[in-house]
Amino acid sequence: MPEWVNEWVPVLQLVLNAGALIGGAVIWKLYVDNLKAASAVKDATIQSVEKSRDHWREKAEELEKRSPEVVEKSLAERIQIRDAEITRFKADREFDKIALRTLEIDKAELEQDLFRTRGFRAMLALEDGYEDNGGPNDETALLLEESPKSIEVVYIGEVGVDSGQLMVTDPCYIDQEWKRESFAIVRAPDRSDDTVYPYSYNGACNATLNGGGHGQLGYALGHAGAGVAFQTAWGDGGYPVFAEKHDGRIVRVYVNVG
Incomplete structure (x- = not known):
């Protein structure tokens, strides 16, 4: 074999190795670029789904x-x-x-x-549907015309019941007007809705066990206004309390007792 052939063999091998390395590098770069493109597509899809989720979440919150x-x-x-x-x-x-x-x-x-x-x-x-003395007065009509900007019903807590009844009262009356009297149920199914019971546990029980299951509780002087007692349809348990807010102010309270 001629000597020039022996001299060019190493050079040829070097050129082939260099070409193989360059080809491998190009293939590797294409593979990496493909992975980056796939990752970018996934990121774009995730962002689109997150935007859609946030959009519908806002819609749900707005409806609620x-x-x-x-x-x-x-x-x-x-x-x-x-x-x-x-x-x-x-x-x-x-x-x-x-x-x-x-x-x-x-x-x-x-x-x-x-x-x-x-x-x-x-x-x-x-x-x-309730009208007081035939219809609203001028002040009430003005308030009805001014509709609130926002109305929402929110959960404000839970009230526990162990006597099958609840009472609405002003807390300041408890120390001043509450009576400690003996417990004695007196059945009076024909009692009037205007009947005023003592402001006590005994009075509340007599109010809810007679007639329509509710009644007024009176002050120490005997007139109504100290509180209102009423039965719960499901008896004892914990009942959720909701408030209706107009522009952030509570205008109604709703207790689901049955």
Whole structure:
């Protein structure tokens, strides 16, 4: 073999190795670029989903802060969605039973909220139909014309019941007017709604156990106004209390006792 061939063999091998390295580097760069592109697509998708989530979250919060009619409609639509999901998941034999149970619990909670909202709407309807002495006075009419900018119903706490009844009163009367008297139930089913009972535990029990299950409690001098006692439909337990706020001010309080 000629000597020039032996001299060019190493050079040729060097050139081939360099070409292989360059080709490998190009392939590696293309692979890395492909991974970066895929990652960018995933990031864009995540951002799009997060924006959509935040948008619908804002929509939900806005609906929840509106009137009871809108809240009821939203709850009814969400219940329909849960019903459709439950039907679809039941048809799928491989669906996880735990997830199905979670959806059913979620639906039951929504139905309970819808029931409470309808009760609150009924209370508002009764109040709207009430007219004092034939109709509102000038001051009331002016207030009705000035509608609040924002109306929301919020949960403000829970009240516990161990005697099957509740009482509405001003806390300052407890030390001044409350009576310590013997407990004795006197049945009087024909009593009048104008009957005034003593401002005491015995008086509250007699008020709620006679007639319509409610009654007025009087001051020490005998006139009404110290408090109002009424039965709870479900007896003892813990009951949620909701407040209706107009522009941040509480104008109504609603206790779901049944």
